[in-house]
Amino acid sequence: MWNLNLESAVNKTTKKLDEFISDFFEWVIINKLTKSPYELEKEIKNCSSKLCKVAQQNPTLRKFMIEFTKSKYKFEILYDYFYQVDKYDEILEQGTKSYSENLQFVKDCFDYFYSNLIENETFLIQYQPNSEMSIKNNFRNAVKSVYRVCPYCDLKEVVHSSDISIDHFLPKSKYPLLSINSTNLIVSCSGCNDRIKRASIYFPIFHPFKHRINENIDLKFNIYLPPYSIKLLPKTMGIVKEQVENYELLFNLNETYSERINILFYELQKLRGKVKKSYIKQRAGRNNKSLIKTLLTMEIEQAIEDKRLLKGKMQFSKLYLDFYNYLLEENILKKQVNYIYFNNRIQ
Numbered sequence: 001m002w003n004l005n006l007e008s009a010v011n012k013t014t015k016k017l018d019e020f021i022s023d024f025f026e027w028v029i030i031n032k033l034t035k036s037p038y039e040l041e042k043e044i045k046n047c048s049s050k051l052c053k054v055a056q057q058n059p060t061l062r063k064f065m066i067e068f069t070k071s072k073y074k075f076e077i078l079y080d081y082f083y084q085v086d087k088y089d090e091i092l093e094q095g096t097k098s099y100s101e102n103l104q105f106v107k108d109c110f111d112y113f114y115s116n117l118i119e120n121e122t123f124l125i126q127y128q129p130n131s132e133m134s135i136k137n138n139f140r141n142a143v144k145s146v147y148r149v150c151p152y153c154d155l156k157e158v159v160h161s162s163d164i165s166i167d168h169f170l171p172k173s174k175y176p177l178l179s180i181n182s183t184n185l186i187v188s189c190s191g192c193n194d195r196i197k198r199a200s201i202y203f204p205i206f207h208p209f210k211h212r213i214n215e216n217i218d219l220k221f222n223i224y225l226p227p228y229s230i231k232l233l234p235k236t237m238g239i240v241k242e243q244v245e246n247y248e249l250l251f252n253l254n255e256t257y258s259e260r261i262n263i264l265f266y267e268l269q270k271l272r273g274k275v276k277k278s279y280i281k282q283r284a285g286r287n288n289k290s291l292i293k294t295l296l297t298m299e300i301e302q303a304i305e306d307k308r309l310l311k312g313k314m315q316f317s318k319l320y321l322d323f324y325n326y327l328l329e330e331n332i333l334k335k336q337v338n339y340i341y342f343n344n345r346i347q
């Protein structure tokens with residue numbers, strides 16, 4: 001939800017994947033469609049490039065290299081790949097369809113790359129020679145050094161490997177060519193990963209690393225009359241409104257946040273307790289509403305400072321920050337001052 005700069009941390013890991021894809025397409029395009037599978041097998045056997053070295057040990061990779069080379073659609077697929085990588089932002093806005101969506105062998109091939117090949121030892125020896133860890137684990141670690149909370153919901157930690165999943169933002173089934181593309185791979189909590197797998201994605205949509213989601217969403221709190229609730233609202237109209245609505249359809253955050261409203265009631269109680277304590281210390285004889293207001297404002301501002309440092313690193317930071325800002329709204333602040341004044345009146 002916070003716009004965090006992942007580029008440097010993740011680049012090291014994912015560049016290897018980009019290098020592999022580029023080697024793969026280059027080989028497929030250079031070799032003529034008219035070559036027989038036997039000639040292509042021989043070509044692989046006698047070549048000493050990284051790609052061919054991996055292929056010499058992997059019959060499935062060889063099979064796909066040959067199948068791609070002999071496909072009459074190979075130039076269209078290559079064009080489709082570059083289009084999706086270059087115009088990723090445009091796809092997020094318009095949901096532009098992928099040409100390769102209906103080509104089963106492309107789906108099978110890229111699915112094999114993601115689920116099998118990039119974890120394969122021979123692949124790692126060639127494309128990631130200086131690391132003991134698999135690409136997926138390296139990727140998880142790189143991401144964890146930048147954020148510790150799920151970038152979709154901002155609620156669950158993504159620290160222990162059992163709680164985290166690597167997930168394709170644009171689904172593999174519709175955008176198979178982006179299966180191992182770094183922009184499309186996101187480490188998230190398993191709950192959000194489940195939703196993104198099951199729910200349909202509607203466009204335009206927010207992408208956690210492409211958009212400042214937190215700055216475009218206002219959380220609206222209803223803490224005075226049941227049913228208590230928290231709701232995602234767009235900060236501006238137009239495309240942002242649609243992005244927020246589609247984000248909500250995808251992750252169902254209104255419900256998830258509303259279920260956690262008790263933590264805000266607890267937070268409010270803590271704030272009131274702190275104010276009461278300082279108030280007793282500082283008041284000069286009489287009950288004094290404006291002193292309560294000053295103390296409460298100070299406590300809230302301090303809380304905002306503290307939580308601001310923790311965005312992306314601690315659960316619920318968006319929820320807390322928006323809540324504190326809501327408490328600072330004039331009419332809400334007044335209600336809270338009255339509450340503290342009447343409930344803690346010291347005779």
Ligand SMILES: [Zn+2]
Nearest residue numbers: 150153189192
């Ligand atoms: Zn999540």
